[in-house]
Amino acid sequence: MPEVTAVNTAVIGGGAAGLWAGCLLRDRNAGFIVLERGNECGRKLLLTGHGRCNITNNKSPSELRGCYHEAGNFVYPALCGFTPSDACEFISGKLGVPLKTEENDRVFPVSDKASDIRDAMVRFIGSDHIKTGFECVKIERSEDGFNITPKDGDTVSAKHVILACGGAGYPRTGSDGSGFELASSLGHTIAEPKAALAAINTCGDFCRELSGVSVDGVSLSLFCGGRKTASASGTVLFTHQGISGPAAMELSREIPSDPGSDTYIEADFVPSLTDKILADEISGKNSHKFVNLLAERMPRSLAAAIVCDDELYCRDVRSEMRKAVVKKIKMFRFDVTEAPSTATAYVTRGGVILKELNRSSYESKLVKGLHIIGENTDVDGISGGFNLAFAASSAFLAVKDILS
Known part of the structure; x- marks a missing residue:
């Protein structure tokens, strides 16, 4: 007969939010356990920032507020309760990982290794407070709190539960949407x-x-259905299948589930120049090769792809061609073939709806003692460390409430 392990707090999920909850509970010497279904914690954390781990964004809470789409007002108390500065101080001071701040206030470990952050969090929590290979299939209310049943092994009994299973993006890292099913069952x-x-x-x-x-x-x-529905600015990365990079990924959440032929993205590769200034610049550089002139404004490979003739001089560019090239540079059209897949999404939108959570504690309004944090909730931020900032802040409010 399976045994029952009793703890004060069970954190279900060992991703970013779950690890933050574990670190904050450990810091307060609380009784807890982190239950992770995989064979190691923080697998998705290792992918963030292209393996460098953009652990947070050092903007002020008031600046951060506008980086979470419709959820900005809801997440604001959490961002004030445990600010990015607080998170940085904890990581550098208590976890011993030196940090650096880069362009647009993005924070990374000095080593540029995501594994340094993940490993430090796991060490701080301690192996006696982490149980891997625990695939939670059921959470039931009990007289003293909750009984948490795994697919195999011993049941865990807990007075409090922090649900931190992540969203539905990159399921091979463990965030396959199972946390939504657990929340729904409650x-x-x-x-x-x-x-x-x-x-x-x-x-x-x-x-x-x-x-x-x-x-x-x-x-x-x-553009969808003939009208502009969203915009973003920043770096664009070309891929074998289309476009990626922060600017493109920010738009991905707005693409309809079934995009038609009228769903497309328009790119302006030199937004600092008007059409006229760009055309005049081409006209005024007769002795320049056309591709070399454009390469002053963009990567040479992109300029060559737009011009299609490396030997063409600006003096030979006729009016109609000049207009066509300017249009390509200022209004390049990418036709969207399908809705982005959650299978390769770094972050997903959707999850437990916010009106069912207390924004000062992330405790469920439906189930006392149940806290739901991070990407398990219907909160998603833009690219740049904002989603990991929310993981930390929501974990802090949940832990604070449990230990108060």
Whole structure:
């Protein structure tokens, strides 16, 4: 007969939010255990920041507020309760991992290794407070709190539960949406999970031929049904299937589930120049090779793909061709072929709806003693460390409430 392990707090999920909850509980010498279904914690954390771990963003809470789409007001108390500065102080001071702040206030470990953050969190929590290979299949209310039943092994009894199973993005790392099913089984309403930060597939060979090339400072606009529905600016990365990078991924959450032929993204590769200034610049550099002139404004490979003739001089560019090239540079069209997949999304939108949670504690309004944090909730932020900032802040409020 399976035994029962009794703890004060069970954290279900050993991803970013779960590890933060574990660290904060350990810091207070609380009785707890982190239950992770995989054979190690923080697998998705290792992917963040292209393996460098963009652990947070050092903007002030008031600046962060606008980085979470519709959820900004809901997450604001959490961001004030445990600020990015607090998170950085904890990581550098208590976990012993030196940090650095880069462009746009993004914070990384000095080593540029995501594993340094993950490993330090696991060490701080301690192996006696982590149980891997624990696939939770059922959470039931009990007289003293909750009984947590795994697929195999011993049941865990806990007075409090922190649900931190992540979203539905990159399921091979463990975040396969199972946390939504657990929350639903306890009566919670789940907003449909969709990709929120994901690469976008487009048609044609243009992107495939430029695969691996990145372009900074691009302005993107998403058009659906003949109208502009969203915009983003930043770096765009060409892939074999389409476009990625922070700007493209930010738009991915707005692409409809069934995009038609009228769903496309328009790119302005040099937003700092008007059409006229760009055309005049081409006209005024007669002795320059056309591709060399454009390469002053963008990667040479992109310029060559737009011009299609490396030997063409600006003096030979006729008016109609000049207009066509300017249009390509200022209004390049990427036709979207399909909705981004949660299978390759770094972050998903959707999850436990926010009106069923207390924003000062992340405790369920439906089930006393149940706290739901991180990507398990219907909160998603833009690219740049904002989702990991929310993971830390929501974990802090949940732990604070449990230990108060």
